Amino acid sequence: MRLPNNLNSFTLIExxxxxxxxxxxxxxxxxxxxxxxxxxxxxxxxDVFSEKVxxxxxxxxxxxxxxxxxxxxxxxxxxGATNYTIGYISVSSSAxxxxxxxxxxxxxxxxxxxxxxxxxLTGKRTSGSAGSSQNITVNYSKNGDTLSKVIKVxxxxxxETQ
Numbered sequence: 001m002r003l004p005n006n007l008n009s010f011t012l013i014e015x016x017x018x019x020x021x022x023x024x025x026x027x028x029x030x031x032x033x034x035x036x037x038x039x040x041x042x043x044x045x046x047d048v049f050s051e052k053v054x055x056x057x058x059x060x061x062x063x064x065x066x067x068x069x070x071x072x073x074x075x076x077x078x079x080g081a082t083n084y085t086i087g088y089i090s091v092s093s094s095a096x097x098x099x100x101x102x103x104x105x106x107x108x109x110x111x112x113x114x115x116x117x118x119x120x121l122t123g124k125r126t127s128g129s130a131g132s133s134q135n136i137t138v139n140y141s142k143n144g145d146t147l148s149k150v151i152k153v154x155x156x157x158x159x160e161t162q
Contacts, residue, residue, distance in 0.1 A: 035143075035145060038104070038106070038140070038142055038145070039140075039145075039147065041103065041104040041107075042104065042106075042107060042138075042140040042147055042149075043149075045102045045103060045104060045107055045138060046138050046149045046151070046161060048102075049077075049084070049102065049136075049138060049151065050151055050159065050161050052075060052084070052086065052100070053075055053116060053151060053153065053159055054159055055086075056073045056074065056075045056086055056116070056118060057073070057118045057123045057157055057159065058123075059073045059088075059118075060072060060073040060118035060119060060120050060121075060122075060123055061118070061120075061121060061122070061123035061157075063120055063121050064088075066088055066090060067090075069090045070090070070120055071088035071089060071090045071120060072088065072089045072117055072118060072119055072120050072126065073086070073087070073088050073089075073117075073118050073120075074086070074087055074088065074089060074115055074116060074117040074118070074127070075115075075116045076114055076115040076116070077109040077111055077114045077136050078109060078114065079109060079110065079111050079112075079114050080108055080109065080110070081101075081108060081109060082101045082102040082103075082107055082108055082109070083099060083100065083101035083102075084099070084100060084101065084102075084109070085097075085098070085099045085100075086098050086099075086100070089117065102138070105142060106140050106141050106142030107138065107139065107140050108138075108139050109136060109137065109138060109139070110136075110137040110138075110139050110148075111135065111136040111137065112135075113127060113128045113129075113134055114136065115127050116128075116134060116136070116153055118157060122157070123157040124155060124156060124157050125153050125154065125155050125156075125157055128153075128155075130155060131155065132155070133152040133153060133154045133155075133160075134152070134153045135150050135151070135152050135153075136150070136151045136153075137149070137150050137151075138151065149161060149162065150162045
C-alpha cells in the first residue's frame with residue numbers, strides 16, 4: 001500500500017524545534033515565578049501577623065482572666081528576627097502564652113518598641129509613646145528584592161497595615 005504524497009504532517013526536525021522553543025520559554029519564566037511566590041509568602045506573613053495583633057487586642061477587650069486575675073494582653077516581636085510572643089501581663093508577673101514565628105526566608109521584624117500591650121476591656125494600646133502610633137515593620141529582603149509593610153497600632157487600639 002502506498003501513502004499519498006499530499007499528507008499534511010510535521011517532520012521530526014520541526015517538532016524538535018517547537019519543543020526546544022517551549023523549553024526555553026519555560027526556563028525563562030521560572031525565575032519570575034519564584035519571585036512571585038516569595039512576594040506572596042511575604043504578603044501572607046504580613047496578613048497573618050496583622051491578624052495576630054487583632055486577635056491579641058480582641059482577647060484584651062473580651063476581659064479574659066488568667067488564674068482569676070485581670071490581665072492585659074501583649075504581643076512582642078523580636079527586632080531583627082522572625083519570632084514573636086503572645087502573652088499576658090498580670091499585676092504580679094508577665095507570662096508568655098505562645099511563641100510563634102514568620103515563615104519563609106528573608107523575612108524579619110524591624111521595630112523600636114516591639115511590645116504591644118492592650119488594656120483589658122477597652123482594647124486601648126498602653127505601650128509606646130502617648131499620642132502617636134506604635135509601628136512594627138515586617139521586612140522582606142532576598143536576591144536584591146526588598147519589600148516592607150508597616151503595621152501601625154494607634155493609642156485607641158486601631159490597627160492599620162501600610
